[in-house]
Each structure stands twice: as structure tokens, then as C-alpha cells.
Amino acid sequence: GGKQQYQYRSKGKRGKLIRKNADRLESKANTRLNRAVKRDSLELVSDKLPAKIIPPSSSKTCSISSDNDADESNHDADTHAAPSSERLDMNKLRMDFFDHYHTKMKTSPNIIEILRQANYIEEEPKTDDGAEYVKNQKGRCLLYKIYRKKFNWWMSELWEGFNLLYYGLGSKRTLLEQFRAVMLQSYPHLVVNGYFPNMSIKSILNTISQDILKSISSFRNPVDQYQFIKKSLEESSQHLFLIIHNIDGTMLRNDMAQTMLSSLAQSPWIHMIASIDQLNAPLLWDQAHISRFNWIFHDTTTFEPYVDEIPYENALSGQHNNYITISSLLHVFESLTPNAKKIFRLIGRHQLDNINVGSYIGIAFQDCYMKCRESFLVNSESTLKAHLTEFFDHKMIKSRKGLDGLDHLSIPLDTTLLSDFMEDYNV
Numbered sequence: 001g002g003k004q005q006y007q008y009r010s011k012g013k014r015g016k017l018i019r020k021n022a023d024r025l026e027s028k029a030n031t032r033l034n035r036a037v038k039r040d041s042l043e044l045v046s047d048k049l050p051a052k053i054i055p056p057s058s059s060k061t062c063s064i065s066s067d068n069d070a071d072e073s074n075h076d077a078d079t080h081a082a083p084s085s086e087r088l089d090m091n092k093l094r095m096d097f098f099d100h101y102h103t104k105m106k107t108s109p110n111i112i113e114i115l116r117q118a119n120y121i122e123e124e125p126k127t128d129d130g131a132e133y134v135k136n137q138k139g140r141c142l143l144y145k146i147y148r149k150k151f152n153w154w155m156s157e158l159w160e161g162f163n164l165l166y167y168g169l170g171s172k173r174t175l176l177e178q179f180r181a182v183m184l185q186s187y188p189h190l191v192v193n194g195y196f197p198n199m200s201i202k203s204i205l206n207t208i209s210q211d212i213l214k215s216i217s218s219f220r221n222p223v224d225q226y227q228f229i230k231k232s233l234e235e236s237s238q239h240l241f242l243i244i245h246n247i248d249g250t251m252l253r254n255d256m257a258q259t260m261l262s263s264l265a266q267s268p269w270i271h272m273i274a275s276i277d278q279l280n281a282p283l284l285w286d287q288a289h290i291s292r293f294n295w296i297f298h299d300t301t302t303f304e305p306y307v308d309e310i311p312y313e314n315a316l317s318g319q320h321n322n323y324i325t326i327s328s329l330l331h332v333f334e335s336l337t338p339n340a341k342k343i344f345r346l347i348g349r350h351q352l353d354n355i356n357v358g359s360y361i362g363i364a365f366q367d368c369y370m371k372c373r374e375s376f377l378v379n380s381e382s383t384l385k386a387h388l389t390e391f392f393d394h395k396m397i398k399s400r401k402g403l404d405g406l407d408h409l410s411i412p413l414d415t416t417l418l419s420d421f422m423e424d425y426n427v
């Protein structure tokens with residue numbers, strides 16, 4: 001066999017034909033081997049090799065070449081098989097990860113009221129606060145002397161058509177009151193405490209039109225009232241200075257209030273002086289608001305304690321029952337569905353219309369359901385109860401039984417605050 005093959009190779013056509021056939025079969029086998037390696041096959045590719053790739057031979061030359069080819073093939077297969085095993089190990093690690101963390105996420109039972117009360121836990125008063133305050137009194141007095149030297153400069157900025165915005169660490173109420181007492185005594189001015197929980201843009205406009213302009217007219221909406229104020233000041237050539245402590249107050253953070261205040265500041269007859277204490281207060285204004293406000297920023301760090309502002313902040317945080325619903329309304333109302341907002345409006349309107357009728361305890365549940373059904377807000381009592389559950393969780397409404405044994409729903413909020421809220425937020 002080996003000797004005969006060796007003779008054919010040197011003789012002629014027959015030996016060349018056999019050698020070509022062997023080469024062709026060997027190339028096909030190598031192609032199959034490479035494809036199997038690329039597919040990351042775990043089968044032994046050597047078992048698939050044709051048995052007649054190389055004719056049987058007993059010669060040393062042929063046996064040596066066949067052994068080398070087999071070694072190279074085994075080496076290539078091992079080289080390409082290594083990444084496959086590594087990938088299998090990575091897949092196993094991934095599966096172990098998901099098996100370890102396959103538990104369900106639990107929904108937190110916390111509500112906004114619990115979280116806000118936790119943030120405002122009163123700490124025990126420290127005994128050395130008074131000593132620290134007296135110790136730093138000299139430095140604060142020095143700051144006030146520096147700021148008082150700038151009063152004339154600030155006044156000139158106001159007359160040039162700019163509005164002033166004061167920021168910095170510490171309460172700025174005392175500083176603005178000193179500026180008002182020194183520079184604005186001979187001009188009509190209005191002081192607005194923006195940190196009040198019942199402050200609204202409607203009350204500001206009413207004070208200007210009724211107390212300063214002495215008007216008894218009624219207006220359909222705040223825009224008409226603003227147009228009246230602007231026209232009246234232009235006709236009388238009267239300048240009005242508006243001092244707003246905490247223009248970023250809780251009740252003035254809505255878009256309608258900031259839009260109306262920026263419109264007032266745009267008038268050449270109204271000069272606005274305001275302070276901010278929230279770090280993200282400038283985020284309340286877009287480019288249109290900033291253009292109308294035309295602010296000049298002044299850093300007036302005073303290191304004064306917030307003695308006047310803190311009590312009202314505690315009221316808004318839920319430590320007084322009268323204001324607990326304000327906090328819930330401000331944080332929850334924007335996240336309600338359209339139908340839930342309409343249901344709340346229905347209960348609020350009914351309360352405002354009947355608050356003066358005898359001993360009003362709220363709208364009966366069945367009456368509320370019938371009105372909601374007529375307005376296509378709900379289609380069953382269970383749907384209405386689902387909406388009311390969210391209101392109950394955030395203390396936006398309360399329920400009590402009447403003399404007839406039926407549940408009555410009401411909003412535990414002062415009538416004036418409820419009316420202002422529903423107008424400011426277009427409820």
C-alpha cells in the first residue's frame with residue numbers, strides 16, 4: 001500500500017488523481033472543522049472526519065504527516081474551544097445572579113404625610129444657642145453696616161427699571177424692613193409675606209386694587225384685575241413698590257402666581273424687591289419669567305435665624321391640623337388622574353356652595369356618586385371608592401356619619417384657603 005502510493009505519485013496521471021482527491025477531501029474536512037468551532041460546538045469534530053481522507057499507508061513519511069495534521073487539528077480545536085467554556089462559565093454566573101435576586105420588590109407602605117412629619121421632628125433645644133447667637137452678634141452688625149451703605153445704590157437700580165432679588169444664608173426680613181423704613185417711607189408700598197400659608201396671588205391683587213387704588217370693582221379673573229392695576233397706575237403716574245419676603249414661598253410656587261408677579265414686575269410703575277431662601281428657587285422661572293422680572297441679584301448673607309418664617313413652615317409641614325391638607329394638596333394634586341381631579345372639584349364646589357347652609361357636614365356619599373355618574377366620571381361605586389381611598393390616605397378629605405346614618409364627605413380646609421386653592425390651581 002505505502003510503497004504502491006509512493007510509486008503512483010512519481011509515475012503519472014493515476015497517482016496525481018488520487019492525491020488531488022485526497023487534498024480535496026482534506027480541505028472539506030478543515031472547512032467543516034472551522035465552522036463547527038465558530039458555532040461553539042461541544043461535539044468532537046474529529047469524529048466527523050471522513051475515514052478516507054488519507055489513504056492507508058504503512059510508510060514512515062505518510063504516518064508522520066498524518067500525526068502532525070492530527071496534532072495541529074487538536075491544537076486548533078482546543079484553542080477555539082477555550083472561549084466557549086469561558087462563555088459557558090459567564091452564562092452560569094449570570095443565571096446565578098438572577099437566581100439570587102429573583103425576589104419581588106415590595107411596595108412601601110409610607111405615605112407623604114408620614115415622610116414629611118419625619119423630616120420635621122423637633123429636636124430638643126440646645127442650651128448654648130443663646131451664647132452662640134450673642135457671640136456672633138458683632139459680626140452680623142458689621143454685615144448690616146456694609147449693606148446699609150448700599151441702600152442708595154439699590155434705590156438707583158430700582159429707578160433704572162430693574163427689580164432686586166436678594167439671596168444668601170440667613171433671614172433677610174430684617175434687612176428689607178430697614179431698607180423699606182429708610183428709603184420707601186415717602187412712596188406707596190406693599191409688603192407681602194410669601195411664607196404665610198394662606199397667601200395667594202388673588203389676595204395680593206385684591207390688596208393693591210382695593211387698599212392702594214381704592215377700587216370696589218369686581219373682576220372675572222386675575223388677568224382682568226392685573227390690566228386694571230396697570231392702567232390705573234399709568235393714568236395716575238403713581239409708582240408702587242412691592243416688597244415680597246420669600247417669593248419662593250409654598251403658596252406662591254405655582255405657575256399662575258409667578259406669571260402674574262412677573263407681569264406686575266414688568267410694569268414701569270411697579271418696582272419689586274424680593275427675597276429667596278430655597279436653593280432651587282430660580283428653577284421656578286423659565287426664560288419668559290426671567291425676562292419680565294428683570295432681576296438684579298444681590299448676595300445679602302446675614303446669618304440671621306428664621307424666627308418669623310419657621311412657625312409657618314412647621315404649619316405647612318403638618319404639625320398643625322388646620323394646614324395639613326395644604327401640604328397634601330400641593331404634593332399630591334399634580335399626580336392625580338383627570339377624573340380624580342374632577343371628583344375633588346365636585347366635592348370642593350359643593351362644600352363652597354353649601355358651607356353657610358345650617359350645620360354643613362359634607363356631601364352624602366350617594367349624592368356624590370350620582371353626581372359623578374351623571375358627569376361620566378365613574379361607572380360604579382367601587383370606582384368612586386378607589387378614588388376616595390387615595391384622598392383618605394393623604395388626608396385630602398374626611399368622612400363622618402350624619403344623623404341619617406350616611407357617610408358625608410368634606411374637605412378639612414378653611415373656606416378661604418379652599419377657594420384660593422381652587423382658583424390658583426384651576427381646579
